[in-house]
Amino acid sequence: MIIPRSPHFFFQVFELLREQLWYRPNAAIYIKLIVLLGKCKQPDKAYELFQAMSDEGCVMNHEAYTALLSAYSRSGLFDKAFSLLEEMKDTPICHPDVQTYSILIKSCLQVFAFDEVRALLSDMASQGIRPNTVTYNTLIDAYGKAKMFQEMEMTLVEMLRGKDCEPDVWTMNSTIRAFGSSGQIETMEKCYEKFQSAGIQPNIKTFNILLDSYGKTGNYEKMSAVMEYMQKYHYSWTIVTYNVVIDAFGRAGDLKQMEYLFRLMRSERIKPSCVTLCSLVRAYGQAGKAEKIAGVLRIIENSDVTLDIVFFNCLVDAYGRMGCFAEMKGVLEMMKQKGYKPDKITYRTMIKAYSISGMTSHAKELRNLVESAAGSSLGMPKPDFRQPEYYRSYS
Known part of the structure; x- marks a missing residue:
């Protein structure tokens, strides 16, 4: 019950x-x-x-x-x-x-x-x-995400000076994520080594952060080394781990490795998430593999995965890149059937696709529709321009 x-x-x-x-x-x-x-x-x-x-x-x-x-x-x-x-x-x-x-x-x-x-x-x-470990970890994590590295490092130093407040794996993860997500790979690696020398052991989240950082900076050799280390020491992969590596190889255009990892994920009975599907669609769109995207949609039809507006926008972008305009428009109908409304990113992506392909009349017609619908019953929310259009967090 x-x-x-x-x-x-x-x-x-x-x-x-x-x-x-x-x-x-x-x-x-x-x-x-x-x-x-x-x-x-x-x-x-x-x-x-x-x-x-x-x-x-x-x-x-x-x-x-x-x-x-x-x-x-x-x-x-x-x-x-x-x-x-x-x-x-x-x-x-x-x-x-x-x-x-x-x-x-x-x-x-x-x-x-x-x-x-x-x-x-x-x-x-x-x-x-006095702040405790939780307080310090909260500060370090927030400063790192805000790219306030000086404040983050000062907080870490203050934490280390205290006799009754020891850093832990959460401290390590927040610190290496901050440097890794900003592309400061060498600093990230030095911090990782220092935390390990202090006796702090990594957990699965630590390796996910390392994989994501290496993947986003194109360090595929180091990313593979981390994967081998995890396998050697029997760290079980989670949905987050698979999402990170599938996305990394997909962005690198290595569809063979991406698809192998996706099959492995399913063989281990780990259910793909919307993030997984976005990565597949994005990679196939960049490679011009429309038939592969159709395969992803078949997987969705035969599963209970929960979709979101980001997935549909990713799908619109992929079809637009390939010049599959009928399929791109078809996504709007698909969204309607699933109970989603297009937002400004959806329309902006379509307008961009039409413009790049020289279909100026289509782009103009859609732009006029969006402008006239602003604030009307379409109810399109104002996008957050501080974040990339297809931002996903894997940490």
Whole structure:
């Protein structure tokens, strides 16, 4: 029997419990439910439970306040989160601890609010609260993803200076990902060696990061060496591992190796994801193999893989590159059948394909359609120009 895991189910059970004669308020249950609501981005309901918890006479300690603060910060309600933090500092039994600050720091980092993070770290120091490994790893990871290498390295140095805060495999992975994703392969390798000499052992995520970094910089020999190492020491490949190597060989135009890895993946009963299919379609489009793309679509028809708008845009791009304009237009119908609406990237890709092939009238007609539909019932979302059109994260 499969038990539903939605918040609604848990609250139904909780309400039934509260109706029983033997029911006594339990702070731990309330806190767990508040955390759950926070993860589901329902801060208002989390606050209602927080109030109910207080009304029923539960002890309102720092764990309860931290749970509500987490719910606010996860939903971007930073004014309420910071206000609650101040309230905690003024309440004797609810003083914030390193976990409270770490949760708020993580939420601020996710929206690149680095000034607020610096203020929080300063506030922690003034109260004698030292960051722990989780805090440091969160900072290192965020600084690395933002390409703020100086801040990342300073944080790592500060972490190493502390006697009660040891770096771990998460620290290593965040550091090597930062350098690897920015093409600084030599620095990445030096960091990897230093972490290993410090006794930190890599995990599957470490190797996925190395594979992805080598693949994206065209270091296929080193990528193959990592693959051999993983095989030698019996590291089981995950869907992420396969996605990384399939994408790398596909971008390199090595369709034979890409297809071999895809067959191996399926033979090991690892279900392809939308990312896998995007990599195949992109590679076949670059190689002009329209019949191979048809094969990918047959695989989709015979599976329950969940598609997304990125896959359809990838498909449009592949057909457009090959000049298969009937098939490219057919993707729009396919999207309609699957319940997806074209976005600006879809149309921009089609316009580009028409323009490159000299079909200026088609390009102009489609451009006029997009401009007239802007903000209308087509409901096309504004694209995020900070990211590549077909960006995928493998880490």
